[in-house]
Amino acid sequence: MASVPTRNNRQLTRFFMPLALQAASQALSYPLVAMVASRGPGGPLNLAGLAQSTTIMIFLGMFCISYITTGMIYATSREGYQKFRDVVLITGFGVITVQAALCIPWLSHLLFGNLIGLPPSIASPAKMTLLATIPVQFLFFLRTPYLVIMYIGRATGKASLATIARIVVTAALSPLFCIMDLVGPVWAVVCLTMPAALECLLARLFADPFLKKLKSSPATAPRAGEIFFFNLPLSIGGYLLTASAIIMGAFIARAPHPERVLPICYLALGLANPVAFAATRIQTTVLAFPPPDLKDRLTFRFALGAGVVLGLLPLIFILPGLTELYYVTLQKLKPADMGLVRVTAIALIFYPFSVAVRAQSEGLAAWLKRPTTVMAGHAIFLATIIASGFLLLLLGAPGFIICAAVLPAGSLASSATMRALMSRSRPKPTPIAPTTTSVGQVR
Numbered sequence: 001m002a003s004v005p006t007r008n009n010r011q012l013t014r015f016f017m018p019l020a021l022q023a024a025s026q027a028l029s030y031p032l033v034a035m036v037a038s039r040g041p042g043g044p045l046n047l048a049g050l051a052q053s054t055t056i057m058i059f060l061g062m063f064c065i066s067y068i069t070t071g072m073i074y075a076t077s078r079e080g081y082q083k084f085r086d087v088v089l090i091t092g093f094g095v096i097t098v099q100a101a102l103c104i105p106w107l108s109h110l111l112f113g114n115l116i117g118l119p120p121s122i123a124s125p126a127k128m129t130l131l132a133t134i135p136v137q138f139l140f141f142l143r144t145p146y147l148v149i150m151y152i153g154r155a156t157g158k159a160s161l162a163t164i165a166r167i168v169v170t171a172a173l174s175p176l177f178c179i180m181d182l183v184g185p186v187w188a189v190v191c192l193t194m195p196a197a198l199e200c201l202l203a204r205l206f207a208d209p210f211l212k213k214l215k216s217s218p219a220t221a222p223r224a225g226e227i228f229f230f231n232l233p234l235s236i237g238g239y240l241l242t243a244s245a246i247i248m249g250a251f252i253a254r255a256p257h258p259e260r261v262l263p264i265c266y267l268a269l270g271l272a273n274p275v276a277f278a279a280t281r282i283q284t285t286v287l288a289f290p291p292p293d294l295k296d297r298l299t300f301r302f303a304l305g306a307g308v309v310l311g312l313l314p315l316i317f318i319l320p321g322l323t324e325l326y327y328v329t330l331q332k333l334k335p336a337d338m339g340l341v342r343v344t345a346i347a348l349i350f351y352p353f354s355v356a357v358r359a360q361s362e363g364l365a366a367w368l369k370r371p372t373t374v375m376a377g378h379a380i381f382l383a384t385i386i387a388s389g390f391l392l393l394l395l396g397a398p399g400f401i402i403c404a405a406v407l408p409a410g411s412l413a414s415s416a417t418m419r420a421l422m423s424r425s426r427p428k429p430t431p432i433a434p435t436t437t438s439v440g441q442v443r
């Protein structure tokens with residue numbers, strides 16, 4: 001049996017940093033391609049439409065994200081990995097089928113126009129890009145088993161290289177597309193898809209040594225249904241989280257001046273989301289360094305510290321010079337809106353911090369083998385988003401206040417709920433394969 005990894009801040013930081021960098025890089029692809037979308041005829045309205053469609057895409061692909069945790073449990077043997085990979089790919093085919101169905105004109109109008117309440121100027125690019133993101137959706141499912149096997153093989157740093165390559169290529173392609181006048185929401189999706197295909201290929205190459213080292217297990221291989229139904233509560237919880245982003249957009253769309261405020265909120269979130277997504281990797285860190293009990297102060301303090309640092313990072317872009325370069329020059333924001341985007345960016349400082357606190361609670365729940373507890377916490381997250389959104393809308397709050405307030409409130413309420421439920425249960429820790437970062441690995 002593998003030894004339990006040393007539990008100290010240095011070890012946690014060494015493990016967390018490659019995962020955080022990988023997660024942030026994944027989310028950074030969207031603000032990078034935003035410049036391609038916003039330079040089309042619709043300007044920032046294209047960006048708002050692209051943001052809505054990618055939110056729907058992520059919502060549909062939530063199974064892909066939650067399969068990371070499931071794979072760390074079930075893909076530790078050759079038979080387990082093969083079964084896990086099959087389940088992931090079959091799920092991916094199902095997801096892109098649903099996404100294609102939502103692109104049928106009357107269904108897309110019902111979704112974007114009636115349900116979310118987008119104005120036609122934003123709904124139109126949202127409909128186009130939802131169809132265009134089907135290939136990149138499946139690429140994410142195809143990539144997942146390769147990432148999982150590298151996490152199990154103690155190569156979190158190496159696993160991040162494929163994603164870093166993706167972000168570098170995206171950063172190179174985005175201005176190239178603009179120079180070649182290949183702009184607009186559809187070209188933005190093309191700019192997103194090409195680097196994702198490269199990332200998937202590199203992940204396959206990097207994972208190959210770990211796949212060859214997988215050993216057969218004398219135990220009965222897990223059934224496909226067992227893997228799927230373990231993952232299901234985690235995915236449902238993730239769906240609730242993603243639905244909250246859509247609902248938040250619906251509240252902002254009904255607040256004053258949505259055509260001005262929605263693009264500003266999405267521009268600010270475009271920088272806050274990558275670091276918030278990085279904060280979610282604290283869940284994996286908790287699983288890799290199993291706690292002695294539920295009162296695990298080490299990972300809780302680590303989550304607080306990481307949350308503060310991650311929350312401050314996006315504020316770099318409101319410094320003089322960088323603000324004009326990013327928001328005005330690259331993203332084509334009107335100079336008159338600079339004050340509002342600064343206020344929104346500052347208000348979002350609590351967003352990554354609250355996500356870090358929630359992720360630590362999710363890690364403890366997964367360690368207890370309580371995926372339904374995670375789902376319950378996410379349900380409270382959604383309920384808090386809805387309740388606070390309605391309240392702020394009734395009070396006449398502007399859209400940027402709704403954006404900055406409801407997300408942290410939802411995460412903190414979710415964390416409190418999970419902790420309350422876990423305190424009533426007897427620990428049944430999940431046997432997690434060791435996933436520590438090996439000394440001397442590529443970073």
